[in-house]
Amino acid sequence: MLEIKDxxxxxxxxxxxxxxxxxxxxxEVHAIMGPNGSGKSTLAQVVAGRDDYExxxxxxxxxxxxxxxxxxxxxxREGVFLGFQYPVEIPGVNNAYLLKAxxxxxxxxxxxxxxxxxxxxKLAREKMALLDMDPKFLNRGVNEGFSGGEKKRNEILQxxxxxxxxxxxxxxxxxxxxxxxxxxxxxxxxxxxxxxAIVLVTHYQRLLDYVEPDHVHVLSExxxxxxxxxxxxxxxxxxxxxxxxxxxxx
Amino acid sequence: MSTESKEIxxxxxxxxxxxxxxxxxxxxxxxxxxxxVIRAISARKNEPExxxxxxxxxxxQWLEMTxxxxxxxxxxKIDYDAISYxxxxxxxxxxxxxxxxxxxxxxxxxxxxxxxLHERARLAGVAVDAVFDSxxxxxxxxxxxxxxxxxxxxxxxxxxxxxxxxxxxxxTVVPQRDNFFAALNSAxxxxxxxxxxxxxxxxxxxxxxYFRINAANTGQFERTLIIADEGSYVSYLEGCTAPMxxxxxxxxxxxxxxxxxxxxxxxxxxxxxxxGDEEGRGGIYNFVTKRGDCRGANSKISWTQVETGSAITWKxxxxxxxxxxxxxxxxSVAVANNLQQADTGTKMIHIGRNTRSxxxxxxxxxxxxxxxxxxxxxxxxxxxxxxNHTQCDSLLIGKECGAHTxxxxxxxxxxxxxxxxxxxxxxxxxxxxxxxxxxxxxEDAVNMIVNGFCKExxxxxxxxxxxxxxxxxxxxxxxxxx
Ligand SMILES: Nc1ncnc2c1ncn2[C@@H]1O[C@H](COP(=O)(O)OP(=O)(O)O)[C@@H](O)[C@H]1O
Ligand SMILES: [Mg+2]
Numbered sequence: 001m002l003e004i005k006d007x008x009x010x011x012x013x014x015x016x017x018x019x020x021x022x023x024x025x026x027x028e029v030h031a032i033m034g035p036n037g038s039g040k041s042t043l044a045q046v047v048a049g050r051d052d053y054e055x056x057x058x059x060x061x062x063x064x065x066x067x068x069x070x071x072x073x074x075x076x077r078e079g080v081f082l083g084f085q086y087p088v089e090i091p092g093v094n095n096a097y098l099l100k101a102x103x104x105x106x107x108x109x110x111x112x113x114x115x116x117x118x119x120x121x122k123l124a125r126e127k128m129a130l131l132d133m134d135p136k137f138l139n140r141g142v143n144e145g146f147s148g149g150e151k152k153r154n155e156i157l158q159x160x161x162x163x164x165x166x167x168x169x170x171x172x173x174x175x176x177x178x179x180x181x182x183x184x185x186x187x188x189x190x191x192x193x194x195x196x197a198i199v200l201v202t203h204y205q206r207l208l209d210y211v212e213p214d215h216v217h218v219l220s221e222x223x224x225x226x227x228x229x230x231x232x233x234x235x236x237x238x239x240x241x242x243x244x245x246x247x248x249x250x
Numbered sequence: 251m252s253t254e255s256k257e258i259x260x261x262x263x264x265x266x267x268x269x270x271x272x273x274x275x276x277x278x279x280x281x282x283x284x285x286x287v288i289r290a291i292s293a294r295k296n297e298p299e300x301x302x303x304x305x306x307x308x309x310x311q312w313l314e315m316t317x318x319x320x321x322x323x324x325x326x327k328i329d330y331d332a333i334s335y336x337x338x339x340x341x342x343x344x345x346x347x348x349x350x351x352x353x354x355x356x357x358x359x360x361x362x363x364x365x366x367l368h369e370r371a372r373l374a375g376v377a378v379d380a381v382f383d384s385x386x387x388x389x390x391x392x393x394x395x396x397x398x399x400x401x402x403x404x405x406x407x408x409x410x411x412x413x414x415x416x417x418x419x420x421x422t423v424v425p426q427r428d429n430f431f432a433a434l435n436s437a438x439x440x441x442x443x444x445x446x447x448x449x450x451x452x453x454x455x456x457x458x459x460y461f462r463i464n465a466a467n468t469g470q471f472e473r474t475l476i477i478a479d480e481g482s483y484v485s486y487l488e489g490c491t492a493p494m495x496x497x498x499x500x501x502x503x504x505x506x507x508x509x510x511x512x513x514x515x516x517x518x519x520x521x522x523x524x525x526g527d528e529e530g531r532g533g534i535y536n537f538v539t540k541r542g543d544c545r546g547a548n549s550k551i552s553w554t555q556v557e558t559g560s561a562i563t564w565k566x567x568x569x570x571x572x573x574x575x576x577x578x579x580x581x582s583v584a585v586a587n588n589l590q591q592a593d594t595g596t597k598m599i600h601i602g603r604n605t606r607s608x609x610x611x612x613x614x615x616x617x618x619x620x621x622x623x624x625x626x627x628x629x630x631x632x633x634x635x636x637x638n639h640t641q642c643d644s645l646l647i648g649k650e651c652g653a654h655t656x657x658x659x660x661x662x663x664x665x666x667x668x669x670x671x672x673x674x675x676x677x678x679x680x681x682x683x684x685x686x687x688x689x690x691x692x693e694d695a696v697n698m699i700v701n702g703f704c705k706e707x708x709x710x711x712x713x714x715x716x717x718x719x720x721x722x723x724x725x726x727x728x729x730x731x732x
Contacts (some may be wrong), residue, residue, distance in 0.1 A: 073691050076687055086686065091702070092702030097702075098688065105688070105689035131614055162688070
């Protein structure tokens with residue numbers, strides 16, 4: 001589903017991604033781990049189309065479609081979802097309004113009719129119940145005054161509503177207490193399906209106890225330096241990132 | 251400049267949608283101003299003697315005044331001798347009685363503006379007194395209004411048919427010598443609207459006027475007078491656009507509102523005059539004096555404005571809260587883009603006891619624009635129990651624009667309660683990317699964020715006007731995206 005080949009990206013004069021390749025098939029969950037500053041968020045943002053980064057080489061395709069050619073909103077409508085590490089606040093813009101606009105943008109792209117208000121509310125309430133979210137969140141400003149955990153749940157809610165083909169969740173687990181972590185994990189697991197790919201960017205093993213990955217990759221200095229199954233995550237947890245770095249340099 | 255700020259900049263750059271000039275021949279007076287010009291204006295309008303005298307008196311006062319320089323705006327000196335003080339469509343001598351008689355070019359113009367006059371009037375049940383350049387050319391729904399005893403006509407007609415009302419109220423809210431631009435307007439005003447709502451009458455429809463400046467090089471001087479007699483109510487809508495052009499145009503309107511005991515006037519404006527090109531060339535100078543007098547006890551005047559156009563806006567719709575328990579409100583959205591300069595706000599003058607005022611100002615700056623809120627809350631010594639709440643929010647789009655807040659308070663009674671809140675926020679690249687990642691286009695994202703910011707003010711507009719205002723705001727901040 002997602003094919004990243006030899007991807008190179010820089011910001012300013014700093015090269016951050018230095019030839020990164022990754023292949024994710026439909027139905028799979030991949031975890032990308034790595035120390036701070038290794039380029040995990042950059043990878044996520046480049047796939048989503050953030051223009052702070054200049055792609056200087058390589059390719060990114062989703063089911064054969066060249067993503068690098070598309071605007072961020074087009075990538076989104078093609079089914080790319082990014083759960084942000086730091087979801088931004090948009091004061092005054094109603095959470096439900098944004099969510100509905102997002103759902104309808106996708107529907108319009110797929111040639112479907114707009115969702116009606118009743119159907120939308122019903123769906124949103126269902127998903128919120130699953131995430132243990134108060135329906136009142138719909139009427140608040142987007143992420144406005146939300147706690148860290150609330151913001152992350154809100155990301156998962158959006159993902160659940162948008163039903164993306166490819167979901168990249170950037171450290172959705174960080175800063176969560178155990179209940180929030182479980183709720184988020186449940187939200188992710190509910191979305192696992194044979195025609196969807198999920199990429200979990202995470203710093204810790206913790207989330208992977210609840211969402212079991214098919215593959216684990218270790219990112220270091222802009223490259224994937226190691227790939228394996230879920231045992232790699234445990235090994236990392238036990239031995240620390242130094243171990244990977246040493247192994248690479250050796 | 252980083253790519254992200256360039257992006258945002260290009261987003262707020264947009265061409266003026268309503269830029270075109272209708273070529274209806276106009277019979278303008280030659281440029282320049284002296285007493286003869288004023289006599290000529292008055293004579294063309296067949297005005298009674300008192301009107302001419304009033305104009306001349308204003309002119310003599312104006313001669314002794316100087317242009318104000320205190321506002322946070324900059325523009326080259328205006329050459330008042332280069333302006334033609336009167337322009338009228340060719341058909342002036344033979345004014346159309348109905349839309350069928352209106353120059354089709356003019357109707358086309360309204361059409362391009364998305365204001366199909368007849369349709370709009372019929373569908374929305376709105377009476378429209380359209381001011382094209384300086385003379386009214388179409389008035390509808392007269393019958394229904396006259397049944398209710400409401401007078402809604404052009405100012406010229408009012409001078410002709412209701413001279414006593416004009417004599418009694420004209421200049422009682424904005425005196426001739428009030429300020430430089432008001433004095434000029436008093437001397438040379440061409441036309442405008444007149445409204446009188448009799449005692450106890452609730453005006454059966456929203457009254458609406460669309461203004462449009464057209465003749466090249468012609469200053470436009472509208473004069474509007476609205477009187478709500480005891481216990482009456484009226485909602486008045488004013489909206490305007492102007493065609494693309496090269497020279498700066500001066501617009502110095504005066505609007506006077508009088509609310510007697512228990513009367514209420516709601517005055518809503520959507521202002522969309524040509525703001526000039528990206529370098530600020532060719533935009534309208536909008537120097538307007540708008541003031542409402544809550545003359546009677548328990549009266550209420552509420553100003554709502556959405557200001558998106560003009561190169562320079564200098565405008566402070568104000569309320570004089572003279573009657574006990576009277577209420578003044580000011581809800582404003584002011585957008586300044588590219589090199590636009592806006593210095594706008596309000597004055598609430600509390601004179602009566604237990605008078606209350608509310609100010610909600612939303613300023614949006616984009617491009618290299620400067621947007622200033624200037625507000626005065628004055629509580630007079632006799633205004634026991636007066637209250638004011640002011641909320642002043644600024645939204646910045648991009649890095650080169652500015653927002654300024656100048657709140658003035660003069661409190662001369664110890665019982666006064668005056669509150670002021672102010673915030674400044676930005677549309678960030680993060681917010682735009684967030685929305686786009688959710689499939690929402692950049693333009694829609696900006697609109698969404700801006701509309702969220704303005705919601706409180708839009709809520710005050712009559713429904714159909716709110717929709718229009720929202721659309722206008724979207725157009726105003728539209729960019730060459732994609
Ligand atoms: N917009 C940016 N401007 C400058 N440097 C950046 C930017 N984004 C990321 N970087 C740098 O790139 C490196 C990788 O960052 P990031 O992708 O956020 O790592 P991770 O998510 O793995 O912690 C870091 O050194 C970071 O400082
Ligand atoms: Mg990161």
